[in-house]
Amino acid sequence: MICYDAVRRSAPVWSCASCFSIFHLPCIRKWARAPASSVSSPASWRCPGCQSVHAVPARDIAYTCFCGRRHDPPNDLFLTPHSCGEPCSKPLATPTPATHDPSTTCPHVCVLQCHPGPCPPCKAFAPSRPCPCGKQTLARRCADRTTPITCGQRCDRLLPCGRHRCENPCHTGPCGDCQLTFPAHCFCGKTTNTMPCGEMASLSADTAGGGVFSCSEACGHGLACGNHACRDACHPGPCGECRLLPGKVAACHCGKTRLRERRASCLDPVPACDKFCDKKLPCGAHRCKVTCHEGRCPPCSARVEQRCRCGSSGQMVECYKASTEEFRCNKPCGRKKSCGRHRCSECCCPLSKPFAQHEGGGTMDPHFCQIPCGKKLRCGQHGCQHLCHSGHCDPCRETIFSDLTCACGRTSVPPPQPCGTPTPSCPHPCIVPQVCGHPASHQCHFGDCPPCVVPVTRECSGGHVMLRNIPCGSKDIRCNQPCGKNRQCGLHACARTCHPSPCDPPPANGDATSSSGSKVSCRQSCGVPRRECKHTCNTPCHPSSPCPDVRCEARVTITCSCGRITSTVPCSAGGSYHNGDSMLDISIIEQLPRPLQPVDSNGKRVPLGQRKLCCDEECAKMERKRVLAEAFDITQPNLDALHFGENSNASDLVSELYRREPKWVLAIEERCKFLVLGKTRGNSSSSIKVHVFCHMTKDKRDAIRLIADRWKLSVQAVGWEPRLFVTIHVTPKSKVPARVLGSKAGVPVSASHPYFDPMVDMDPRLVVAMLDLPREADVSSLVLRFGGECELVWLNDKNALAVFGDPARAATALRRLDYGSAYQGASMFCPSSITQASASGNVWVGAQREGGSVAKTSANPWKMAGASDSDPSGGWTVLGHSPGANVLGQAPGSAWRRGDAAGQVMGTNRWNALASATKSSGPIVGAGQALEKLQPDFEVEDWEESCE
Incomplete structure (x- = not known):
């Protein structure tokens, strides 16, 4: 059972009566039903704390107080949790039926308030009882009834021998046999030994002849026949009859032939027959093959195979030798002993083979390693005293009886302490003087002092620079400069990074020149x-040869x-x-x-x-x-600038878009170029330059991100589809790329102000800038009032933009905000409000202002103006804005309103430079409208041929 929750006052609990562990009632019920808690009996379960068996079914486990008399005790803050507050009244001793003794059982009950855990021992006094020897009467506490009682005096009770008294201190139980020793004779009287008095008393019944033990030798007493002596082992009592009496011998020695004549006395010889003895020999497997004979049979001479102790070898020997002589081979065992480190070197080891048994059949394992371990213990002073073993050695059991002091002696630990106790940690500084002269910054310690850490100014190992804040104890101080010292050749300087001297290894003869007087090569490249x-x-350096x-x-x-x-x-x-x-x-x-x-x-x-x-x-x-x-x-397009290193996918994306819409790609490049190289407008006090692009498709947003990455500009995509737009702004890492789109090689890159285009740039009326915000600035009013109508774009921690969907709401926010200002991106408006290009002229250079009249440029079929299909006049309108005028909150006659009223904003892609030759080639100019010259930053005569 696993339960990590704390047992609180209000939780119902269950307490084990054996180990007194407390568990939650639902947890113990769940445990009692689990198969892991079951025992042999189906209705029994084990306590998860002490594994004691309980026979109460899981459904009958109830929440009771600790004394068990009250169910569901109330939660009283003045009582012990889960207690009923009544006296415990549990019996202080619960005798078992087998050992029930009223004289040693406590009859009292617990008088404490209902409590958890075991009841304390009984403190009442029991009736006085005499000691075992009966000399004194002692009074003890009731809880000490089961402990042995003694008065401490000599027992002095009579021993079982009946002649001596017990000399031990007063004790319970029998005194034992008498251990006093006396000389005693054997039954036959040939041997005399010393025996305890108790053993002699037990043999007193058989001491008719004066002996009390058997010496196991032949008795030797004369038999009743008067001719022979007793051949039995030393025995008590009278000897038996003679075995050669005529009445006892009726057959030959082998017992196969009966005697024909009765012998006169025990001295007459017993005749032998001519048959084989055929008695069973002591080996038990063979019989005697000798002719009927007197006395014992000769040893068994049958040839049998005798195996060695390890069972790997055998030999043919006489049967009696196989049982009396042990055969051992010379094969070493070589198996690992019990320690796992040493190997058994005994020849013919009994346990080298699984089927072999060691002699004696005992429990002693011959492979038990008996070599002393002797390893150094963790204390480092004593060795392990155990026999060789596996695993770690036990901790040192020696004791130190001297003070353990630190290096300076100001901190100590008094004895006794276990051997291996570390020296005390001293909080005082080290008293050893430093070689450098600085005061010690480390604590008291044993051994060498660590290097000094005081910051000083030191020269590097190569002598190049002086380094500050170098630890005083640093030995090898190196800078990042090359060494520059002359090598042993005298021609080259050491090219290694700053290092200690010398630059060249010392030669074997100790001289930098060879035996002929020439200089030694430094092994660097000649150069x-x-x-x-x-x-x-x-080739390697050769100072003495060309x-x-x-x-x-x-x-x-x-x-x-x-x-x-x-x-x-x-x-x-x-x-x-x-x-x-x-x-x-x-x-x-x-x-x-x-x-x-x-x-x-x-x-x-x-x-x-x-x-x-x-x-x-x-x-x-x-x-x-x-x-x-x-x-x-004709200027060829710089397609090499579209390669983005190893990212072929990025190069393919921008290259494909550059072939389809080259002027759109160049417009993005011009805005990035102006942000990085252009100057901030005179009326702008902000240090950050930012531009917001209009809503566009994903491939164009990806192209903007790739082009901006080349200029190291920060890019952010804000909003959700299809109203997602991209913002870019300058960072300290922004720089001009190696190749600029639309520029010739070798021509300096200049940044001119690009013109506003609704297909590229976000409408400035929808953007409110919050630049150089002070620390105490609060934009919560903007978020609370216009949170669902604008996108808040944070450029950094001091600059932000708010992009709206409605110009009127943007103008309201600009008036309401304390730190709001007009947004000024990388694009600007054309000087005139409406410009109309000739259908046969280039849209960027098709019109020139000459005293208020329109001068038509040379017609070129590749410079057709892209007119909107919805415009019957074939012209297009450009939104104009006078320099310095406020963009947001324009009057009805401003450039924004003029563009809306004219209804001339193009609906098609105005970047398409290739128009049909069937279009109208004559200039179409609206009444009262003037044309202005638009100077482009880049012009291409034939886009299709140049992009091939």
Whole structure:
């Protein structure tokens, strides 16, 4: 039974009458019904505490007080829990029927209040009783009735011998036999021994001849015939008749032939027959094969097999030798003894075989190890005194009778203490003076002091820098700088990290120079520039000899003239092949993707690493494309910037989106570029730059996250589908990536302010900024009033954004909030409120302002304006905003209202630069509307061909 709950006052309990353990009543009932508690009787169960058997069925177990007289006792705070408050009245002694003795049984009952646990011993005095020897009468307490009573004087009672008295102190029970010794003779009178008086008294009935014991030798007394002596063992009483009397012998010695004539006296010889004796020999397996004879039969001479003690060997011997002589082989046992460490070295061990039995049939195991253990105990001073054993040795049982003191002697433990007791822990500081002179910062201890931990300024092992806050006891102090000391060669500096001297192992002869006077190599790489190429000598340091003239094995990359075809080959400069290529060079040339260009070597070999590959047809085709692109001023897209390292999935996602909607991808890149490189607006006092994108699909959100990761911008996705949007803001780790989308190689990256686009940016009227919040700022009013109408985006612990779904509610929140301000992202509005591009001109460069008139640019079929299908005029409207004007809370005539009233906001993808050639090519300009020039950041003539 497992129960971890505490037994409280109000819980019904059950108490065992044997061990007095207390259990919850439901738990003990459940235990009594469990099969684990059952015994032989079905209705009985065992107590989980003492395993005593109880015959009460589980359903009859009731909640009673400790004395058992009251069921369901009340919970009284003034009484012992689960007690009835009445006298206990339990009998202090419960005699069993077998040992019931009124003189030794306590007749009193417990007078304490109903209590848990056993009743205390009876303190009443019992009637006086005489001691066993009868000399005194003693009075004792009732609880001591069962203990032996004695007066302590000499017993002096007569012993069973009848001649002496008991000399032991007063005791209960019989005094025992008399142990006084006296000389005694055997029955035959040949031997005299000393025997106790008690044994002699028991044999007094058989002392007619004066003897009291048998010496086991032949009696030797003369028989009644007067001719022979008694051959029986020493015995009491008279000897028997002579066995050779004529009346007792009627047959020969073997008993097979009866005598024909009666013998006259016991001295006449008994005739023998000519038959075999055939008496059973002492071995019990054979019979006597000798002719009828007088006296005992000779030993059994039958050949039998005798096995050794271990049962592994045998030999053929006479039968009488098999029973009298033991045969042992020379085979050692080799089995492990009981300790598990030593092996039995006895030859012909009785227990080396399972079927063998050791002699005597006793319980002694021959493999019981009797070697003393002798291991050092945990005290470290004494050894184990037990025989060799398995497992751990017992604790040391010796006792220390001297004080245990600490190292300084100010703390001690008085004796006696068990051996192995650790020295006391001293709270005082160590008194041993430190070598460095600093005061000790550790406590009293035995042994060497630990290193000093006082922080000091020390020089590193290599002598490079002075390090602060170094523990005074530190020996090996190292910095992260290279060693830089001269090596034993005198040419190289030690390249290992700061370390203690020396940099080189000491030579065997103790000199840094060889026997010839030359310097010893430091085994570093030589590093001397080669004469034939730009690489260095890689052989081990050779200070006393020039660099060997061997081939350079450095791997270099050779290309064709245009750089498209590349291959890695060994440099192969140097070596002994000065006039031609070696076999290794020829095998490498055969494995190249293209043949090498011919060179004018003037009779000298040109190394492979300095030659070029021949161009192929693809190289010529790419050269023609490059010349045409320069002639037509076509800029190729920088697709290499779309590679995101090892994440091929990210590269494929952005590359595919860049081919489908290039201007959308470039718009995201421009906003990231402006956040990192652009300057904060003049009217913005916040140090954080943030931008919120509009609601868009998951693939575009993933593209924004990947592009922002390249600029090391922090990205957050807020909201739920389909109203989920993305925010990005600058962090201290933000930086320009290695390759920028839409920029040419070698051209400095500049950040211009991108224009607002509703397909990319969040409507600024829906965003309320809370920037540089003070510590005491409280935004609970925003959460309580507008909690279900906005998304609260925390950029860090001081800056946040609130994105609403209704511009009116955002304007209300801006007026209500104490720390709210207008949101300014990475995009800005166009200078004019409405701009309309020519259908045949580029949407970004199709209109130019020239004194208020519209100048049409050169028509290009690849620069068609993407007009909305729902716009009958083919034009589109751009939301305008004057610089410095407030975005939220615009007047009805503001740019926001003009865009809404005109109804010219595009419904299709305005980033599509390729429109149908059947569209209207003439400019369509609304009445009273002016056109402004929109200068793009990036322009591509042919997107489809450039992205191939």
